[in-house]
Amino acid sequence: MTVLRAIGAVPEAVAVLALPPMLLSIIAKTKAWFGGRDGPPWLQPYYDLMKLLRKGVVYSRTTTWVFRAGPIVNLAALLCAATLIPVFSDDTLLGFGGDVILIAYLLALGRMLTVLAAMDTGSSFEGMGASREVTFGTMSEPALFLSFVVLALATKSLSLAEMLGAPLQAAWGDVAPAMLLVVAALLIVLLTETCRVPVDDPATHLELTMIHEVMVLDHSGPDFAYITYAAALKFLLLGSILVHAALPHASWALWIDAPLRVVELAVLAMLVGVIESSLARLRLQRVSLLLAGAFVLSGLAAVLTFYRTHA
Amino acid sequence: MNGTRPGWLALRQGQAVDVSSIPLVDADDFASHMLAGRGRGGRLANLFGRRLPDGGVRLFAFLAFDTDARIEVCAADLPHGKLTYPSVTAHWPAAQAFERELAEQYGVFPVGHAWLKPLRYHGTDDGSAAPWGPFEASEPIPGNYPFYRVEGEEVHEVAVGPVHAGIIEPGHFRFQCHGEEVLHLEVVLGYQHRGIERLLLHPNATRSAIVAETIAGDATVGHALAYCTALEALAGARVSLRASALRGIALELERLANHVGDLGALCTDVAFLPASAYLGRLRGEYLNLTLEICGNRFGRNLLRPGGVRFDISTTMADSMRERLRRLERETLEVLDLMFSQSSVLARFEGTGKLSEERADEIGMVGPAARACGLRRDVRCDHPHGVFQFSHIPIAVETTGDVYARAAVRWLEVQRSLEFLVELLGNKPEGPVFEPIGRLRPNAMALGMAETWRGESMHVAFTDEAGKLAFLKVKDPSIHNWFGLALALRGVAISDFPVCNKSFNLSYAGHDL
Numbered sequence: 001m002t003v004l005r006a007i008g009a010v011p012e013a014v015a016v017l018a019l020p021p022m023l024l025s026i027i028a029k030t031k032a033w034f035g036g037r038d039g040p041p042w043l044q045p046y047y048d049l050m051k052l053l054r055k056g057v058v059y060s061r062t063t064t065w066v067f068r069a070g071p072i073v074n075l076a077a078l079l080c081a082a083t084l085i086p087v088f089s090d091d092t093l094l095g096f097g098g099d100v101i102l103i104a105y106l107l108a109l110g111r112m113l114t115v116l117a118a119m120d121t122g123s124s125f126e127g128m129g130a131s132r133e134v135t136f137g138t139m140s141e142p143a144l145f146l147s148f149v150v151l152a153l154a155t156k157s158l159s160l161a162e163m164l165g166a167p168l169q170a171a172w173g174d175v176a177p178a179m180l181l182v183v184a185a186l187l188i189v190l191l192t193e194t195c196r197v198p199v200d201d202p203a204t205h206l207e208l209t210m211i212h213e214v215m216v217l218d219h220s221g222p223d224f225a226y227i228t229y230a231a232a233l234k235f236l237l238l239g240s241i242l243v244h245a246a247l248p249h250a251s252w253a254l255w256i257d258a259p260l261r262v263v264e265l266a267v268l269a270m271l272v273g274v275i276e277s278s279l280a281r282l283r284l285q286r287v288s289l290l291l292a293g294a295f296v297l298s299g300l301a302a303v304l305t306f307y308r309t310h311a
Numbered sequence: 312m313n314g315t316r317p318g319w320l321a322l323r324q325g326q327a328v329d330v331s332s333i334p335l336v337d338a339d340d341f342a343s344h345m346l347a348g349r350g351r352g353g354r355l356a357n358l359f360g361r362r363l364p365d366g367g368v369r370l371f372a373f374l375a376f377d378t379d380a381r382i383e384v385c386a387a388d389l390p391h392g393k394l395t396y397p398s399v400t401a402h403w404p405a406a407q408a409f410e411r412e413l414a415e416q417y418g419v420f421p422v423g424h425a426w427l428k429p430l431r432y433h434g435t436d437d438g439s440a441a442p443w444g445p446f447e448a449s450e451p452i453p454g455n456y457p458f459y460r461v462e463g464e465e466v467h468e469v470a471v472g473p474v475h476a477g478i479i480e481p482g483h484f485r486f487q488c489h490g491e492e493v494l495h496l497e498v499v500l501g502y503q504h505r506g507i508e509r510l511l512l513h514p515n516a517t518r519s520a521i522v523a524e525t526i527a528g529d530a531t532v533g534h535a536l537a538y539c540t541a542l543e544a545l546a547g548a549r550v551s552l553r554a555s556a557l558r559g560i561a562l563e564l565e566r567l568a569n570h571v572g573d574l575g576a577l578c579t580d581v582a583f584l585p586a587s588a589y590l591g592r593l594r595g596e597y598l599n600l601t602l603e604i605c606g607n608r609f610g611r612n613l614l615r616p617g618g619v620r621f622d623i624s625t626t627m628a629d630s631m632r633e634r635l636r637r638l639e640r641e642t643l644e645v646l647d648l649m650f651s652q653s654s655v656l657a658r659f660e661g662t663g664k665l666s667e668e669r670a671d672e673i674g675m676v677g678p679a680a681r682a683c684g685l686r687r688d689v690r691c692d693h694p695h696g697v698f699q700f701s702h703i704p705i706a707v708e709t710t711g712d713v714y715a716r717a718a719v720r721w722l723e724v725q726r727s728l729e730f731l732v733e734l735l736g737n738k739p740e741g742p743v744f745e746p747i748g749r750l751r752p753n754a755m756a757l758g759m760a761e762t763w764r765g766e767s768m769h770v771a772f773t774d775e776a777g778k779l780a781f782l783k784v785k786d787p788s789i790h791n792w793f794g795l796a797l798a799l800r801g802v803a804i805s806d807f808p809v810c811n812k813s814f815n816l817s818y819a820g821h822d823l
Contacts (some may be wrong), residue, residue: 035588
């Protein structure tokens with residue numbers, strides 16, 4: 001049975017790994033349509049990754065092993081997280097009770113190494129980016145944690161697969177307002193963690209305004225491919241959490257479940273594209289207010305859920 | 312002339328005077344003489360030097376009296392071996408860049424200048440030492456530049472440029488920051504120095520006109536207009552009304568293309584996508600209208616002393632009017648969208664503020680000055696050519712922030728469109744080109760134009776043979792770069808790009 005499951009997971013895992021750049025493509029296409037353009041080809045993110053993987057790498061003499069470890073550890077951390085987060089089905093490859101904590105720390109580990117690698121270059125730009133990333137990270141992590149707390153309270157489980165599975169469907173019936181707040185908080189967390197407008201602008205060339213992009217200015221070749229891919233994977237993983245939290249349902253057959261979730265993720269990517277096309281970026285000092293908002297939303301949801309499940 | 316004071320010669324733009332009629336004042340009284348002119352309401356429009364045959368330097372100062380279309384000029388001689396005088400900047404910061412230029416070009420020492428640093432980073436004309444010491448061409452800029460520094464444990468320095476991530480000109484920006492807040496910005500330019508003023512004296516007049524068009528590529532028509540006005544004044548030539556009208560059309564098309572493009576770029580910088588995409592396309596449409604007139608999108612080879620080289624036929628004018636009407640609809644629609652988007656306004660309002668007093672003190676010009684509430688526009692204040700007959704109202708805002716600078720351009724887009732549609736339907740008849748005759752010997756004349764950035768001024772001198780002997784070019788950017796540096800104080804460093812774009816000053820025009 002376990003063997004069968006493991007074999008069955010292979011195509012699913014391949015699909016999970018292949019999907020992230022396509023989501024970036026959907027965002028890019030949506031933005032292009034808003035601007036009255038055709039946009040880049042659908043497969044452009046894949047071409048870019050292939051191009052980067054074939055290139056050589058340049059390392060500055062001022063950097064140490066930390067700089068080289070950054071992209072790899074970040075990607076590895078996210079790949080580990082991918083085995084614990086339900087994407088297509090309600091099941092995960094290696095999920096266990098309490099895996100939410102591991103997931104949160106895997107995300108934090110990736111961030112820490114990216115920040116350290118940026119600091120390692122000694123460039124004033126990258127130091128600035130690192131300081132912004134950490135500032136906003138310390139504000140988006142509590143919002144993510146509190147959202148997990150709400151899901152755990154509502155489903156009485158500490159395994160993400162169950163927190164986002166059938167038990168959550170019942171919770172939507174019980175405490176729908178709290179669930180709505182959680183979804184809103186998760187959307188803000190998603191936009192922050194994946195560096196989208198209104199928090200960051202992935203399209204800008206202006207180093208002084210960047211958050212994520214400026215931290216990876218010195219990475220090149222395959223290292224940069226890992227970073228780009230990891231960013232896309234992060235979007236897929238956080239997007240999956242959001243989609244599952246927003247539309248939970250009991251496990252159906254995989255051939256229904258998987259296409260349905262892909263469509264939902266595509267819609268989410270389009271939504272992000274629409275947000276990017278219709279809003280200007282926030283002033284940097286205002287981002288913390290947005291994140292504080294996410295924290296308050298999830299905190300409120302936690303109170304509501306706690307009250308409902310314990311009173 | 313009316314209102315002239317002793318020690319000053321009054322003239323208008325497009326008027327030639329004998330060099331000998333320019334009153335000379337004593338070098339030691341030069342600064343106080345100018346401050347007295349400031350007291351009467353004068354605005355420092357230009358200050359430069361010219362090497363005398365005996366090795367001394369003659370200073371020329373131009374004060375603009377904008378309310379009665381008058382320019383007043385005076386001069387002072389600094390003898391060879393004693394190239395010093397009391398600095399004007401010490402009392403009037405508007406002179407700071409001009410006096411740094413004097414020090415750099417001739418080794419003149421304005422005593423009391425608080426910010427005496429190289430302006431363009433080149434040696435003096437005769438190789439003598441500047442006040443900061445001899446020029447070391449082997450040392451890279453900005454390596455040994457004496458930057459202003461803020462000391463402190465938590466203060467950090469950010470250096471940007473001269474190579475930038477975008478397709479822009481080279482310039483070095485040094486920020487002194489406390490966290491995200493900019494305490495001080497210093498702008499170091501000079502990378503684009505080409506020796507324009509010497510190239511302009513090329514004996515081939517056509518070549519000289521072509522050089523004038525390349526002073527700042529995006530203000531081709533504006534600089535060509537000031538250049539032509541100065542030369543025509545020296546020749547005593549009158550340009551036909553039709554040619555004047557065509558020049559006005561080209562100037563306003565240039566303004567439209569740049570304002571629309573810059574407003575789009577402002578949207579790009581705050582990541583507001585729809586307006587940025589559409590305004591970028593519309594900029595191309597305005598450039599294409601200029602292309603249709605003269606075969607070049609930036610208006611090269613259109614203006615020449617004596618008129619313009621290309622006419623606009625009636626059918627062409629009609630088709631241009633129709634397209635301008637369509638463009639007007641589309642442009643104003645997109646701009647309405649942009650200026651009604653609260654997320655965009657939240658980024659613009661209150662960012663990079665400059666007070667009216669400060670802007671006046673440092674002598675700012677153009678839309679950046681008008682955004683602070685200063686009513687300065689060469690088209691109205693010193694009208695010449697077609698602007699003597701059709702008036703464009705001055706667009707003024709009062710808040711002095713990025714929003715105000717964007718809003719002034721928005722207003723100017725509307726007014727230029729009205730002006731163009733009106734003028735294209737109602738062009739005077741006549742020839743468009745008549746070669747100018749010989750230049751008047753031993754004379755000086757000045758031409759001014761309101762480029763889309765502000766006032767450009769060309770001052771031309773002839774020698775006793777009636778040949779062009781000296782030409783001084785002023786791009787509005789030389790007034791305004793300091794304004795950008797001041798506007799950045801206390802602003803978040805992440806707002807620098809949008810602030811910079813709202814000024815969008817010329818590097819090439821500054822560096823000459």
